[in-house]
Amino acid sequence: MFSIPICSKCGSTRVTTQHHARRFCGAVGAIAGFIVGFVSSLHSSNSGTLVGRIASAIVGALLGGASGAAAGVSIGDAIDSNVLDNHRCVACGHTFGDRGPELIRDRPFPQGFVDPDDEFVGPPSPAHSPFHPSH
Numbered sequence: 001m002f003s004i005p006i007c008s009k010c011g012s013t014r015v016t017t018q019h020h021a022r023r024f025c026g027a028v029g030a031i032a033g034f035i036v037g038f039v040s041s042l043h044s045s046n047s048g049t050l051v052g053r054i055a056s057a058i059v060g061a062l063l064g065g066a067s068g069a070a071a072g073v074s075i076g077d078a079i080d081s082n083v084l085d086n087h088r089c090v091a092c093g094h095t096f097g098d099r100g101p102e103l104i105r106d107r108p109f110p111q112g113f114v115d116p117d118d119e120f121v122g123p124p125s126p127a128h129s130p131f132h133p134s135h
Contacts (some may be wrong), residue, residue, distance in 0.1 A: 007089035007096070021084055022076035029072020030065045035121040037064020 006017040017115040042053060043062025113130040 002132075005087045005096075005098075007092060007094055009094040010089060010092040012089055012091040015087050016090060018084075018086055018088055018095075019076070019080055020086075021079035022073055025072035025076030025079065026069050027072070029075070034061045034065035034069070037061045039081020040064075051099035 004013055005017075006013055007015060038057050038061035041064075042057040081098045083097075086098045087097065088095045
């Protein structure tokens with residue numbers, strides 16, 4: 001859905017998105033994934049050398065941190081959209097969420113997309129076509 005947030009208090013379209021939960025959950029997920037990836041790679045590596053074990057732990061920490069951050073961001077997006085007042089009006093300072101009637105769909109759909117609320121009118125009749133033999 002292509003929506004523009006509209007402030008319900010003053011009607012302004014100058015609205016910012018705050019993403020508090022997205023940032024917090026992404027950071028917590030990255031830290032947790034980093035720690036779990038580091039510890040599990042350090043304990044599970046069978047490499048005999050110390051350098052090999054440390055390299056394995058670093059790679060595991062990086063991969064764990066990236067996947068933890070991705071999971072945290074998706075959870076934070078859900079919290080921002082469904083629980084928190086994620087939008088703030090620049091004009092008056094009012095905060096509101098995605099749940100209310102403040103989101104007005106007044107932006108046209110991009111080319112190639114069809115608005116599901118529009119009625120299908122159908123193609124023009126052949127008699128009105130510039131290629132019709134009567135023209």
